[in-house]
Amino acid sequence: MRKNVMTGLVAALALTGLPAVAADNGIYLGASVGQSGLEIDDLDYDADATGYKIIAGWRFLDWLAVEGNYVDFGSGDDRVAGNRIETEADGISLSAVGFLPVGPVDLFARVGAIDWSADVSAPGVGRGSDDGTDLAYGVGAQFRVWSLSLRAEYEMFDISDADVYMISVGATWTFF
Numbered sequence: 001m002r003k004n005v006m007t008g009l010v011a012a013l014a015l016t017g018l019p020a021v022a023a024d025n026g027i028y029l030g031a032s033v034g035q036s037g038l039e040i041d042d043l044d045y046d047a048d049a050t051g052y053k054i055i056a057g058w059r060f061l062d063w064l065a066v067e068g069n070y071v072d073f074g075s076g077d078d079r080v081a082g083n084r085i086e087t088e089a090d091g092i093s094l095s096a097v098g099f100l101p102v103g104p105v106d107l108f109a110r111v112g113a114i115d116w117s118a119d120v121s122a123p124g125v126g127r128g129s130d131d132g133t134d135l136a137y138g139v140g141a142q143f144r145v146w147s148l149s150l151r152a153e154y155e156m157f158d159i160s161d162a163d164v165y166m167i168s169v170g171a172t173w174t175f176f
Contacts (some may be wrong), residue, residue, distance in 0.1 A: 016088050024174040025062065030055040030172025032153065036073040038087055039163045047076025049086055051166050057097070059174070065097040071114065071157075073164060083122050089164065091116030091157070093136045104144050111137045114157050134158050147174040 051074040057067035057070035073089040095112030117131040140153030149172045157164040 012126050015055075022117065024144075025059045026174050026176040028055070028057050028149070028172045028173030028174040030151075030170055032151065032168035034153075034166055034168030034170075035093070035163065036076075038065050038073065038076055040161060042161065043085075043164075044056040045078050045080050045086075045087075046086060047078045049074030049076035049166045051125070051168070053166070053168065053170070055170065055172055057172070058095075059099070062101060067095050067097050067100065067110065067112075069095075071166065073166065083125060085120060085122045089116060089118040089159070095136060106142045106144065106149070107140075108142065109137075109139050111135075112143050116157070116159055118159070118162075130160065134160060136158050138174070142172075146165060148172075148173070149159065 006086070031052065031054055032052040033050070033052045035048060037046070039046045039047045051072055053069045055067065055069050057065050059065035069092070071093055073092050075086060075088045077084055077086040079085070091114040093112055093114040095110040097110045100107040113133055114136040115133045117129065119127065119129045121127040126166050135158040136155065138153055139153030140151055142149040142151035150169075151172065152169050155166045155168075
């Protein structure tokens with residue numbers, strides 16, 4: 001019994017100490033770069049590109065933030081029925097980000113929306129464009145050193161009739 005009480009007290013003290021170890025809360029800015037992919041199943045189209053994002057957020061609780069991103073998925077191309085098709089897409093996303101602080105590492109998940117626009121062109125065939133607002137979500141981890149956070153993330157964007165993903169690495173800096 002005494003051992004169980006001591007174990008419980010040690011666990012409770014460890015858990016109450018987690019917020020003291022948590023990241024700086026406040027406004028943060030950053031950037032990420034990585035690999036993006038766009039898949040259109042109806043066309044058997046699958047293109048990869050180098051993408052990037054600019055990050056602005058406000059972590060107002062140790063476990064919760066609101067984050068806005070400008071995401072540029074880059075330019076990708078693939079051949080469909082012998083024709084080369086090129087795509088370009090970008091957007092602005094707004095997400096709620098939930099954090100699980102584990103020492104100097106934060107595990108996180110996000111859910112929100114992206115307001116996107118995309119251009120498609122096929123030399124000799126023509127050009128087209130589309131835009132909309134759709135679901136965005138993802139998971140990641142970041143390592144904190146003072147106000148600097150180094151992060152890795154996987155995001156999905158359920159863009160109309162297509163699946164877009166981005167795997168990225170980047171950094172953020174917390175100001176206040």
